[in-house]
Amino acid sequence: MRPSELGHRSFARHQAVSGWRYGVLVTTTAPGRRSGQATTIALKLLMAVTGLVFVGYVLLHMYGNLWAFSGQQAFDEYAHHLRELLTPMLPYGGLLWILRVVLVASLVGHAAAAFALWARAAKAREQRYAVKKAVTATLASRTMRWGGVALLAFVIFHILHLTTHTINPGGDPESPYLRLVGSFQVWWVAVIYLLAMLALGMHIRHGAFSMLQTLGLTDNRRRYRISHAVGLVLAIVIAGGFALVPLGVLLGIVTT
Amino acid sequence: MNLTLKIWRQPNGSAAGEMVTYPITDVSEDMSFLEMLDVLNERLTAEGQEPVAFDSDCREGICGMCGLMINGVAHGPEVTTTCQLHMRSFSDGDVVTIEPWRASGFPVLRDLAVDRSAFDRIIDAGGYVSVNTGAAPDAHASPVPKENADRAFDAATCISCGACVAACPNGSASLFLGAKITHLAELPQGQAERYTRVLNMVHQHDLEGFGGCTNIGECTAVCPKEIPQDVIATLNKDMRHALWHRV
Amino acid sequence: MATNENEAPHGTAMGASSDPVGQAEELAPAEVANENPSQGAAAGVTAPVSSPVADPADHDDAAGYYTTGDPLADTSAPAGPIERRWTERVFNAKLVNPANRRRLSVIVVGTGLAGSSAAATLGEAGYHVDAFFYQDSPRRAHSIAAQGGINAAKNYKEDGDSVYRLFYDTVKGGDYRARESNVYRLAEVSANIIDQCVAxxxxxxxxxxxLLDNRSFGGVxxxxxxxxxxxxxxxxxxxAYQALERQVAAGTVKTHARHEMLELVVVDGKARGIVTRDMVTGEIETHLADAVVLASGGYGNVFFLSTNAMGCNVTAAWRAHRKGAHFANPCYTQIHPTCIPVSGEHQSKLTLMSESLRNDGRIWVPKNAEDCDKDPREIPEEDRDYYLERIYPSFGNLVPRDIASRQAKNMCDEGRGVGPMVGDQRRGVYLDFAEAIERMGRSAVEAKYGNLFDMYARITGEDPYATPMRIYPAVHYTMGGLWVDYDLQSSIPGLFVAGEANFSDHGANRLGASALMQGLADGYFVLPNTIRDYLADGPFPKVSEDDPEVRAARANVQERIDHFLSVNGSRSVDSFHRELGHIMWEYCGMERSAEGLRTAIEKIRALREEFWRDVRVLGTNDSLNQALERAGRVADFFELGELMCIDALHRRESCGGHFRAESQTPEGEALRDDENFAYVAAWEWGGESGAPILHKEELEYEFIEMKQRSYK
Incomplete structure (x- = not known):
């Protein structure tokens, strides 16, 4: 039996029972509220909320990175302060750990929902078209899934590189500033980061708009247009801001 | 003009299908697309081949019965229904690929005709106002601000053709669903059942095997009634509200 | 009427409408042949007219084509003051105990306005309802294509409207060929429809x-x-569809999509079920019930080209007719003058444009036939024939739609039509906005008619701002249908008929915005109240699938299908349908004459014989087979077409949508003959080889005086 048949039959039966149970004249159709937690829209809402966490985080992260333009001392102090924030209420680095937990949880939620929706979409069209054109879809919107996978791969690389120090293409100095600049002086590391920022920009370009739409904040044409603009601005600001540092290193503006 | 048609032929829902090529000559640019297929069918009949099955009824763009995937675009190159598409949108020598709507929720019945009863079942799940005949108050009992009435109308113009599903890379029926949710959510008559309606209709939408929305906008781009994306925002908003208040 | 139409305001009284696109459409069908009572005198209404024929018995044009049966009377309508009749009928109709309702089943065929609303309402009451339709969803029935609006005597504008005035307008618009009781009831329940729909x-x-906006429509x-x-x-x-789906969810209504009714089951003289074909699997199914409701729409597709949907057909009604239901006034057809013309032999359907276009456009054809294929902009003013302005100087382009239609046909018959050759002539006349654009400015024309111009441009590929539009008349509504009494019950007990499928409320001509009103009035308010009087005697004895009547009905359906699939002739179904349509349009269209109608009958008979012998239907019964579906429908159209011609032939008068060349004034206006034809012609099936039998139901006007309409 196809899933839709299954759905229909159980649904019809449910309704009929509730209709007849209460007597002959019963034509009220109050089937009771159905669970909505596993629906596509619930999954989308999960993606929207976790996406919002990421947007907030990358905005702060990008802001922090720009300290690189103020030199080694400023940057290293900033990195140090991050770990001291809210101490002594929290232990040294405590806030970062809280952030990491929130981020990992968001990542798990975001990715799990994305893969679930991806699977549903694939199942929703098992027989593909011989010819199919995209009429209006932007490149950004069409590359959300593979772009997301690419970003996931980048995040792993990024953590191995700058958090766990597992990969050390530019040497392994103590100073975060020197580590950063040293890495970007290796051309292919800078290229990886720049490409990742392009992917991030595209992901945010559609993702931020999509988040506002999924949260239902775009329910008139004016807000709908504004949301598209918000997506574009966030994408340029975040991806552009991040890209400034490797570009600055490559151009010799930021040096050791 | 002369064209080469590549048409999906499938004898019935359980049989395998294939693309079959038919040259067609002397097509007048004044023909509608479906009239061009009528002419092909007359010719096939004369040659002893079974005509191509496709759905159409009113042929004036309102009943929603017709719908073909033409060269990869739902309803073809103009933003209108397939029945209102005319051959002047094509040129001599064109190769035209014609496929049925492809979605697991719309199984093929034969050739280009699909079963869209899933849409009826989504409406069954709550796309109505529960008022028995004779139980209505006077029509002027509850005024509706004009902007709400207009937005309700814009959403209610959906003809249920299924082009949104056909065009959606995710096979989602969110535009159809959002249109009905918005139509009833904008009116005072729709308030009493507003949040149970959205839960039950979304639930049924998923049961029918349609995918989730990724806000790409392909649906609106091919919608013959140009239903805007913001109806999906209303759907999402109502669903968020329903989920929040349930949790 | 023409004066009224002239005043049909375009864009007035709609200050609040922010919808320039919709405006023109809304005013669309000015399908009016009515005048305001107070206006009658001014418009020169004359007293009842003397018969154009001294003794019709000597001049029965259709003698030999039919036999006469007993007169017919509507016995279910109460007498007395007209405003009390419906209340009384509702009160006197027997009630069904709520506990019994679930044991009673009703079949509803068709899910347009009448069918959906009836099925939903009966479901709400607690009956078991099965709804059948040939489309893939109930919401696709052709009611969906109605543009204009719905009348209701709400008097929200406090402009002197009332139930009585709507009643009066409708009777008069119907050219005094409708029952007063039915029409009054229609006007009475009209206000409830609006309440229901808003809710x-x-x-x-x-x-x-x-608050709700209203407008004056079609000249009232x-x-x-x-x-x-x-x-x-x-x-x-x-x-109505959502109300229906709500009952589907509640389990009271079961819908049967892509099911076509092919036979009525009559057992012991009562309608007890139908035989259907599942259009996807080909399965022939029997569905039995306590009562059957037909809401299967009109039969305009007998003309092949009409504004009806491709699938609209007469089969359900016709199969019932063959089982004993009388068919009333089949010749009453409404033809709309401003449709987009046929562009070639491939044409499958016609599209209506708002008649309001005639408010500002000027209609003309070239004076000389040799100019007909020229670019109209190059034809000088002196070579143009603004024929409506010439023939009817006082009303010009705003003459009533039947005259506008007929004159367009006359021009084309003279060889002065324009546009592409279709068959043997050009079928179109110009509707020219050049002067209006000059007078009002392009932007004013655009604001008023923009969406119509866009629609025209999309279909024809021509720019109506630059070159004149072409228009031609098309069939779009049929007033005739199965005969029903006040209870909407046909001459077969237990068979009820609602909406366009019955003949009841519009007389010989339908007013604009009244079709929607009638469909919903029948379905929501009338039928559910009257059918209970019949159902109260049920449940009726159970009918088994092995009952001889049931088996015969199934066998009959199977036999027809087997025949179509085995003929393997040389011509397609559509080619026969097209030819039938051509005959009907030519001889039983806008203008009918005794000679033409006799010719038509002979041609139809010959073509029908050829059809049964030489039609080609490929494929099998056990899958979606659209040619097979059409073959059955066309077979029934042949029989209906012949009856329409006979009805038109016997009715030697002009009234409403029926114009007989033999019955006109010297100015070419329709001339009614109340003395001899103030009756409903209800035709009984005369058997496969017998002639149809005419039963006359005399129409009595107790409340409204019969007057001849006049355009002078």
Missing amino acids: QGVPFAREYGG QVSRTFYARGQTGQQLLIG
């Missing part, structure tokens, strides 16, 4: 204050038409 969430147009002087832009039919049908 369902039908998004009618509203004013800024949030009161604003009683409710509308939802140019898509009123769609919105009303969606309302």
